[in-house]
Amino acid sequence: MKSVAVIGASLAGLYAARALRAEGFDGRLVIVGDEHHGPYDRPPLSKGLLTGATGPDQLALADAEEIAELDAEWLLGTEATGLDTGGRAVLLDGGRRLTTDGVVLATGAAPLRLPGPAPAGAHTLRTLDDAQALRADLTRGPVRVVVIGGGFIGAEVASSCAALGHHVTVVEAAPLPLVPQLGDAMAGVCAALHADHGVTLRTGTGVARLHGEGSGGRVSGVELADGRLLPAEVVVTGIGVRPRTAWLAGSGLPLDDGVRCDAGCATPLPQVVAVGDVARVDGTRAEHWTSATEQAATAAHNLLAGRTARTHRGVPYFWSDQYGVRIQFAGRRLPGDTPRVLEGSPDDRSFLACYERDGHPTAVLALNRPRPFMRLRRTLARAAQPATT
């Protein structure tokens, strides 16, 4: 393989590029990213970057020395528009063609938006530019903020806004946020963090539409499905993401909530692998930081091997920092797995809980208990036994 194009210049793309070089690939390496920024870390965008604790210059995932060592051609501010599998080329905006032997798909995901035009003051949060635009709206004195969506991004944004002294309401369509991830009992504990810190959580109500000040004016409020109006100067929508696969339509790749690939991140097309939020690996599309980095190593290995020589079955892991509480979760929890508190107390917002099925641990959750969490997470990982052939 003489050339590889990595489409996507964020965490998964960068780690794939690193892994390719680490595996000895010394051919032409091109990294295409639609943002103008080099690879940066996204988790702080909803936390330190909003509060000002973290500056944009602290987010870079690679320093100048490492960028030089990667010896890659960077096409930033460039969008991939198609994959010509017959001609072994990636089509780029402006009508350019990038001929390549191998392709790593790492285009990530884009936030879901409310229907209709977004008035000024209405935000989504995915990119550094998004975060800086939101921060600009949060640093002009106290405002009323409505966060639509009570998932982890929504909760972190609400926490950051509350820390900045804003009046914050979180609107969640489900009866309780985070139930699919944590189950009823533990989701209830996490939901209570909002009230602990003076943030109102309104559940069981969808959003009808945003109100603006005249046509083209700033956002003035959020109209709920039950007709009630929540006045707001700033609205942040965090209702999930959609994998960015539209550009791959017609490529022959199976697209079904992400690019479908096997447990080794290999797609059915030869010499095309997928990693990160855009990849549905062995039936699961994880939107986790750690998954993106682990998949990149597996995908790079298999791309160079020309077959699925290695699979990865790591234990999914994610964390969230909100209201001064560090939430960590690892494992594969199925509905009905019952959580058992092993130490600490949910009332103190500091505890370790293990989910069990038929007496066996399936997942672990901790609030402010990083040390025992890590021990249990390792126990789960050992039990999962990553496969190697």
Added chain:
Amino acid sequence: MIPVCRLADLPAGESVRIDTAPPIAVFHAEGQLYAIDDTCTHQDASLADGWLEGCLVECPLHAAAFDLRTGAATCLPARRAVRTHPVTVEDGMIYVQHAAEEGTAA
């Protein structure tokens, strides 16, 4: 010299954080005592809560790793080293000397 704890209270394989500014983590690893900056250079996490394996400590948040002997980052996502600090034991008590900003691992 900053008192940490009694040597008897820090068994092999254990670690303790002291609330200096910035905080320092002290480890009892491989028969030695080591002190490094407690905060991971990647993101805000306490290395005293990390996973100790030989002379390496793995960050509890993103699995970055540091060598306790040198402070060097040995595994991504961390790229910058943590500072190391001299440790001494006197009369069964562990002390750390806060290394100056200059002249330490960069």
